[in-house]
Amino acid sequence: xxxxxxxxxxxxxxxxxxxxxKINEIEGVISASVSFMTQKLTIEASENDFDRILxxxxxxxxxxxxxCRIIAK
Amino acid sequence: xxxxDKKRLYxxxxxxxxxxxxxxxxHVGILSGVLEFSGFTPLILALYLIPYxxxxxxxxxEALQGIIHGQVxxxxxxxxxxxxxxxxxxxxAEGVFxxxxxxxxxxxxxxxxxxxxxxxKALLSLQSDEATVIRNGESxxxxxxxxxxxxxxxxxxxxxxxxxxxxxxxESTVDTSALTGESLPREVSVGDExxxxxxxxxGVIYADVTKRYEESTVSKILSLVEDSAQNKSKSxxxxxxxxxxxxxxxxxxxxxxxxxxxxxxxxxxxxxxxxWVYRALTFLVISCPCAxxxxxxxxxxxxxxxxxxxxxxxxxxxxxxxxxHCDTIVFDKTGTLTEGRFRxxxxxxxSNIDPKELLRLAALAExxxxxxxxxxxxxxxxxxxxxxxxxxxxxxxxxxKASVDGDILLVGNDKLIKKxxxxxxxxxxxxxVVHVAKNGLYLGYIFISxxxxxxxxxxxxxxxxxxxxxxxxxxxxxxxxGNQIGKQLGIDEIYTELxxxxxxxxxxxxxxxxxxxKKVAYVGDGINDxxxxxxxxxxxxxxxxxxxxxxEAADIVLMDDELSKITDTITLARRTRRIVIQNIVFAxxxxxxxxxxxxxxxxxxxxxxxxxxxxxVIAILNSMRNLKK
Numbered sequence: 001x002x003x004x005x006x007x008x009x010x011x012x013x014x015x016x017x018x019x020x021x022k023i024n025e026i027e028g029v030i031s032a033s034v035s036f037m038t039q040k041l042t043i044e045a046s047e048n049d050f051d052r053i054l055x056x057x058x059x060x061x062x063x064x065x066x067x068c069r070i071i072a073k
Numbered sequence: 074x075x076x077x078d079k080k081r082l083y084x085x086x087x088x089x090x091x092x093x094x095x096x097x098x099x100h101v102g103i104l105s106g107v108l109e110f111s112g113f114t115p116l117i118l119a120l121y122l123i124p125y126x127x128x129x130x131x132x133x134x135e136a137l138q139g140i141i142h143g144q145v146x147x148x149x150x151x152x153x154x155x156x157x158x159x160x161x162x163x164x165x166a167e168g169v170f171x172x173x174x175x176x177x178x179x180x181x182x183x184x185x186x187x188x189x190x191x192x193x194k195a196l197l198s199l200q201s202d203e204a205t206v207i208r209n210g211e212s213x214x215x216x217x218x219x220x221x222x223x224x225x226x227x228x229x230x231x232x233x234x235x236x237x238x239x240x241x242x243x244e245s246t247v248d249t250s251a252l253t254g255e256s257l258p259r260e261v262s263v264g265d266e267x268x269x270x271x272x273x274x275x276g277v278i279y280a281d282v283t284k285r286y287e288e289s290t291v292s293k294i295l296s297l298v299e300d301s302a303q304n305k306s307k308s309x310x311x312x313x314x315x316x317x318x319x320x321x322x323x324x325x326x327x328x329x330x331x332x333x334x335x336x337x338x339x340x341x342x343x344x345x346x347x348x349w350v351y352r353a354l355t356f357l358v359i360s361c362p363c364a365x366x367x368x369x370x371x372x373x374x375x376x377x378x379x380x381x382x383x384x385x386x387x388x389x390x391x392x393x394x395x396x397x398h399c400d401t402i403v404f405d406k407t408g409t410l411t412e413g414r415f416r417x418x419x420x421x422x423x424s425n426i427d428p429k430e431l432l433r434l435a436a437l438a439e440x441x442x443x444x445x446x447x448x449x450x451x452x453x454x455x456x457x458x459x460x461x462x463x464x465x466x467x468x469x470x471x472x473x474k475a476s477v478d479g480d481i482l483l484v485g486n487d488k489l490i491k492k493x494x495x496x497x498x499x500x501x502x503x504x505x506v507v508h509v510a511k512n513g514l515y516l517g518y519i520f521i522s523x524x525x526x527x528x529x530x531x532x533x534x535x536x537x538x539x540x541x542x543x544x545x546x547x548x549x550x551x552x553x554x555g556n557q558i559g560k561q562l563g564i565d566e567i568y569t570e571l572x573x574x575x576x577x578x579x580x581x582x583x584x585x586x587x588x589x590x591k592k593v594a595y596v597g598d599g600i601n602d603x604x605x606x607x608x609x610x611x612x613x614x615x616x617x618x619x620x621x622x623x624x625e626a627a628d629i630v631l632m633d634d635e636l637s638k639i640t641d642t643i644t645l646a647r648r649t650r651r652i653v654i655q656n657i658v659f660a661x662x663x664x665x666x667x668x669x670x671x672x673x674x675x676x677x678x679x680x681x682x683x684x685x686x687x688x689x690v691i692a693i694l695n696s697m698r699n700l701k702k
Contacts, residue, residue: 004150004300011183012148013367033303036367037190037374042303063142066135 002044005054006071007061010039015065022060027052041070075187081180087174088124092169095120099166115594121165129156129172146320148361155357159678161352162347166662171358171682178686182367186508189375189544189700205233207279218286225281226556236269237289238280245275253384253618253632254292268618270294293624297388298381300577304389305370308653312369316362316626322667327356330672348674355671358681359664368656368692375699387644390649395611397646398592402639403580404542405597405605406530406548406555407445409615410562410636411523413598415449417507422517431517433457435509438475438484441465446505446521468492472507483510486551505554525558532636533562539643547576547605576605584610596639599623599630613639645699653694656692663688 010016016036023032023041028049033042045053054070061068099117110371132149137145152175159168204217207225217235220226225241228234234247244262249271258274261267267280270291286292331353339345371388380387387393396554405414420428436454440463441448451457465475471492472485483493490497495515497508505521534543545566548555555569568579584593592610599606599614603626606612614620615635616625633637667684670676 002297012363013370014148014313014316014361014363017366020313021317033305033369035303037370039190040300041127042300051275064147066138067126 001047001050002042003050005041005043006012007034007039007041008071009065009067010034010036011065011067015068019061019068022064024058026053026056028059032057043052075078075164075183078180078183081176081183084127085176085180088128088169088173091124091127092121092166092173095124096166118160119164121160121169125156125160125169125172128169128176129153132172132175146324146360148363151320151324151360155354155678155681158350158354158357162351163679164351167678171301171678174360174679174682176684177691178682181690182363182686182693185690185697186367186371189371189378189697202514205229212438220282220286222282222285225279228267228278228280229275230275232273234267234269234271234273236282236286237284237477238282240265240278240280242280243276243278243690245273245278248272248274249618249633250384252294265333273666274294290618293621294386296383297386297624297630298377301377301387301389304391306373306390306394308394308657309369309373309390312365312424312657314365319362320360323356325358325450326352326668327360330356351672351677353672355676355678355681356668356685359667359671359684361685363685363689365657365692367661367689368660368696369653371693372649372652372656372696372699375696376645379672379700380642380645383638383641385638385645386624386630386632387642388628388630392611393466393649395592396594396643397650398590399594399611399643400541400591401543401545401583401593402536402589402594403583403593404564405576405595405602406546406550406558407523408598408634409526409596410529410546410564411525411558413445413507413523415446415521415523417449417453418522420517420519421498423515424517426516429454429518431509432519434477434511434516435484435507435519437461437463438465438473438482441665442473447509449521450507450519481512484508505551522554523558525562526634526636529562529636532640533564535637536643539640540647541643547571547579548578551671574604576602577608580605580608584608594639617665649699652695656695659695660688660692 007016010019013036016034019041020032020034021030023034023043026063028045030044034040041057043053043057058070061070093119098120107627133153136147136149136153139145139150144150152172155529156168156172159171160164201563202217203214204220205212205214205227206220207227212227220236226236227239240263242259242263244260246258246260247267248258248490249268252268253270261278266283267278268291269289297693303639313538331350334349335342335346370390376393377387377390417432420431422428422431432450432454434452436457439450440457440459442448461478463475463477465473467473468485468489471489472483475482475484483489483495484507486506486508487497490510493510493513495510495513497518498515507521509516509518536544543566544564545568546555546559547568549571550569556567559567573581580593580595587593594611594613595609596606596615597606598614599617600620600622605623606614606626612627613629613631614623615631616628617623617627618632629642632657663684667676667680671681
């Protein structure tokens with residue numbers, strides 16, 4: 001299952017790239033991509049894991065940029 | 074400007090003034106010799122520290138948070154270390170200035186990125202949020218996503234069509250330019266499909282909704298452009314990967330630069346240490362990869378954004394890149410190079426029969442067929458008496474055998490007629506021919522042709538000018554018909570009489586024969602040739618407005634069927650590629666130069682901070698050129 005979220009306040013392009021890499025490392029993520037330009041995060045993972053993955057993704061995102069929030073569309 | 078940015082601007086102005094004051098006091102002090110006393114140094118330091126904290130406080134705070142979270146090579150951290158280091162080596166003014174310039178660059182970056190984000194949003198301002206829906210004879214204004222399929226909506230003149238619908242009352246003209254880039258309004262009347270995102274120019278129309286909001290044309294297009302960021306190009310992945318190793322490498326180099334030379338030159342000499350630590354600081358400032366990381370996706374995104382404003386949807390920067398590497402374009406014939414509407418050129422008679430009668434018989438036999446050729450015959454025959462008792466047997470790839478009013482009619486190509494032992498009388502060299510025979514007697518034949526699309530020749534010529542070396546045409550039509558059109562248009566290679574899977578193997582052959590890793594693009598309507606579109610290096614679907622299948626299958630979607638847009642897209646792809654390369658070369662070049670000069674002690678922190686943010690800003694401005702038409 002693929003879901004797209006808005007990433008509020010991604011300030012730097014390199015941070016976005018780092019977020020993408022780190023989210024891809026979360027267990028259960030099939031693929032993840034972060035677009036700095038559209039401020040979108042797309043995660044592909046199985047439905048059962050989604051809540052856990054999303055929580056972990058938020059942690060990863062906050063670590064890299066403390067202002068940044070993942071917002072469900 | 075956003076509130077956050079304004080705050081940053083005030084902070085920059087304030088600290089710039091304070092820095093100027095500090096510099097003046099410092100220099101005047103030195104000139105007059107008054108402040109030479111060691112007792113005054115803390116005062117000067119404090120004077121510089123005020124603007125430093127004002128401008129750099131946020132950076133330092135974030136750097137601290139970064140360290141707590143284990144983000145060591147975070148750019149805030151690097152700038153923090155570099156400027157604090159500058160203070161430690163006694164370069165107060167430079168420390169503040171570097172932080173100041175860094176903030177100016179950051180602010181500029183923000184504004185530029187925000188601006189291009191907005192302009193792309195504006196390009197895509199297709200969506201309307203509300204629809205006027207008629208329920209129980211009364212009109213209500215509701216959110217688009219509350220409208221169900223089958224409900225009736227009202228669209229007033231000047232309004233955006235909110236949902237895909239079929240007109241049930243009224244007629245009007247609609248402006249499709251937001252979707253297709255085509256400026257000529259389209260006339261619509263009862264029974265016509267209207268697409269969300271178009272503007273109703275003429276009268277009031279009532280229409281029945283055919284698709285829910287999430288599935289409407291506009292939503293599809295918007296999500297397509299937004300998702301385009303997922304198909305990242307090689308250069309984009311290269312640059313993010315590069316950044317991953319670049320920063321640590323430069324930081325390690327900086328550490329070595331600070332420690333190693335003094336160990337050999339003068340381990341006990343504090344001025345030697347000061348000199349090399351200062352040189353190492355320049356490295357730290359240059360080690361931020363942001364200029365590169367930001368400018369590459371921005372270039373692609375600007376290109377994709379500006380294309381979508383012209384009705385060209387590109388599903389990712391990867392396709393833009395591949396298209397830039399194409400030297401061969403393969404076209405489908407019918408509907409792509411030609412209009413896809415057949416007309417009757419001539420009716421030849423073999424026996425004593427009225428041409429109208431020949432057409433009438435052919436039309437009766439073909440009346441149930443959906444083939445474009447059959448439709449054109451039925452159309453040309455005008456009114457036919459459909460109550461005439463008719464049974465039809467369709468012979469795939471040949472034509473039809475029909476029994477009309479007790480007579481046996483054969484209507485179809487050479488193969489059909491010969492199959493039934495009739496010798497056709499026709500010079501069938503130049504176009505599509507439909508033979509007609511009745512009860513074994515040859516009656517005559519109809520010449521049918523499809524006109525080349527207006528502007529097709531110019532489009533192909535402009536492709537050549539844009540650097541396309543080979544054009545190829547694939548068609549399921551007879552060799553005679555295909556070759557004629559192909560030669561008229563100046564196509565280099567023509568493949569005819571291909572069945573749908575034959576087209577796939579044809580494109581595979583073409584791709585296999587490519588040299589120098591040049592790519593092959595295929596242009597078709599995306600409906601009948603989806604497998605070919607998928608197989609090509611870049612699949613382009615034309616005239617896709619309202620065809621979900623085409624939008625789904627292709628990598629690049631042209632909403633209308635203007636051939637010249639292919640040249641536009643290729644030019645754009647090449648320009649984007651150029652801008653990306655310029656940015657990479659420029660940013661890396663400047664950084665490398667400053668690294669070398671900095672290591673030799675020829676340039677200081679000021680040059681380094683220019684190499685960092687100054688280059689980022691220039692690269693961003695360069696990328697934004699791509700937003701223009």
